[in-house]
Amino acid sequence: MLDRPRQTPLIAAVACLLLFSVLALGVSLDWAWLADVDDTGEDLAGWADDQGDWLHDVLRVVELAFEVLAMTIYSVVLTGVMLAKRHRRAAVFVVVVMVATVVITQGLKLLVGRDRPDWQETLGFLDTRAFPSGHASQTTALAGVCLVLAVMLVRRANIRRLIGAGLVLVVALVCADRLLLGRHFWTDVTGGALLGAGLVLLTLALYNPLPRSHALNALPLPQALPSNNDLAVVLNPIKVEDVDQFQAMVAQLAAESGWKEPRWYLTTIEDSGTGQAEQASIDGADLVIVCGGDGTVREVCAELAGTGIPVGIVPAGTGNLLARNLDIPLFIRAAIDIAINGQDRAIDMVKVTGDGIEDTHFMVMAGMGFDAAIMEGVNEDIKAKVGWLAYVWSALKALMFPTMRLEVSIDGGEFTKHRARTCVVGNVGSLQGGMNLIPDAAIDDGQLDVVLLYPRRFLSWIPLVVRVLSRREGRAGESVARFTGRSVVVRASSEVPRQLDGDTIGPGCELHMECIHGRLLVRVPR
Structure with missing residues (x-):
């Protein structure tokens, strides 16, 4: 929707504002058929009055929750969130729409000068002008803004549809509240909703909230x-x-930045990125963009390591661990822009060997035990519908994964014995769920960081998580152990689940890992 020509929202805006103008004219001239429709509102208010105090209490809560002060607070918070996420144009979009809605609504109230219905609820009685409804216009405007931001930032269509349905229900609830309390006529709330929708669409036609390309804001x-x-x-x-x-979208952004028409290499079930990356390098690519989940990103990065060809990452999976640690935005258009116009950064890769697996690599982390059990337990159908929540459910089921007996060797040193429920070897600090498990880790320091977690009981997870997040060190033998080195060997006394960058690799007893410093060039924000 946001990438379509501006004529699309402009036509819709003109339609909404034209209908609003006709309605405002009818109200001003006291058209008889509109008056007949508005008079039916008295029956609605009477029905609500017959239901008793409980309904009036609910209606008053809705009224207060969407009054001018509350809507201002919601708008300020939403603007702050957009600024914190570095979506400055989206923040401007929120401010422009909401300020314009308030100013224009109040101006039209004075211009039309319509009195409130005679049958309105006396508690919280209003004697200001009625047309158009400020509650309806502001709620519709904020709902429209939220829908635009959802289309912009939420990748999953089912989640966007759920958000859209929820926003429509909120607008309907507020409009019904105004009628049942007798604060407004039917035409007041209809006019308010048309005005709010029209202003959102008009602003969208005149000012696109999508972030500007790096090519427009920075020198080559x-x-x-x-x-x-x-x-x-x-x-x-x-x-x-x-x-x-x-x-x-990729072709458009590439052309704007002076790149040739992209060559496309689609992954298959049999080949999740290795062969495609190899062919791209053979064909003479100066830049390879990879769009997919962590598994596809890992395969492409491993194939292009050491070639000098930079890799641009467009995260389209559920975890997106490498992208998160490189501050690459999860908004696809912005990620494409970074991939094309960002700067190159040399990062480490980790070579992995072990029993039952071919030699491979990882970019973010390897795990044995509880964290690998989470990956094994994720239901793919649920994951496709709810995204990262599928990992939460799987984690709850695997929370008391059995204790493992492990031996750990750092940089070829002697093996030390440990007990743990999970062992994570990280090339970065932030792992699943954004948890900063290894705060001192860096993806370009040439070092691996090992964390062993051993909560003895179910409730022990709570202080353990607090300790990890607060970076407090415990005494020897307690529930957290950390090691750092260029190479790491982990042995388990029996086969346990294992994973690399969130992909399970089957159960086994050993993993041998070696950090290869500065092996890969990736595109990151400037």
Whole structure:
């Protein structure tokens, strides 16, 4: 919707505002048929009065929850969130829509000068002008703003539909509240809703809340090597809703930044990125963009490591661990922009060997025990519907994963014995769920960080999480142990679940890991 021509929201805005104008004219001229419709509101208010105090209490709560002060607070909070997420244009969009709605609504109230219904509820009696309803216009405007931001920032269509349905219900509730309390006529709330919707659409037509491209805001970066501006894109097609739309977006942003038409390499069930990345490098790509989940990103990065070809990451999975640790936005359009116009950063990779697996790599983390059991227990159907909540449910089921007996060797030293429910070897600090499990870790320091967690009882997870987040060190033998080194070997006394970057690799007893410093170039924000 946000990438469509401006004529689309402009036409819808004109339609809403034209209907509003006709309604305002009818109210001003006291059209008889409108008056007949408005008079039916007395029956609604009478029905509400017959239901007793409980309904009036509920209606008053709704009224206060969506009055001018409350709506101002909601708008300020939403603006603050957008600024905190670095979506400055979205923040401006919120402010412009909400301020315009309040000012125009109050101006029209004075211009039309309509009195309130004679049958309104006496508690909280209003003697201000009635047309259009400020509650209806502001609630509709804020709901429209939230819907625009949901389309912009929420990738899952089912979640967007759920948000849209919820917003429609909120607007309907507020409009019904105004009628049942007798504060407004039917035409007041209808006019308010049309005005709020029209202003959202008009602002969207005149001012796009999408972030501006880096190419427009920053000077081109110097190139260390000659480039033909050949762009390749490795895409996992099941991770984007509309492949054609995604391809058009990448092509548009690439053309704006001086890159050639992208060459496309789609992953398959048999090959999740390795072969596509290899072919892209053979075809002479100067930049490879990968769009997919953590598994696809890991395969492409491993294949292009050491080639000098930078990798741009467009996160489209559920965890998106590497992107989060590199401060790459999860908003797809912004991530594409970073991938094309960001700066190159050399990061570490980790070589992995172990029993029952071929030699491989990881970018973010490896795990044995509880965290790998979480990955094994995720229901893919639930994950497709609710995203990261599927991991929460799986974690609750695996919370008391059995204790493991482990031996750990750092940089070829002697093995030390430990008991733990989970062992995480991290190349970065922030792991699943955004938990900063290893605060001192860095993806370009040439070191691996090992964390062993051993909560003895179910409730022991609470102080353990507090200790991890607060970075407090415990005494030897307590529930947290940490090690740092360039190479790490972990052995379990029996087979346990294992995972690399959130993908399970089957049960086993050993993992040998070695950090390869500065092995891969990735595009990150400037």
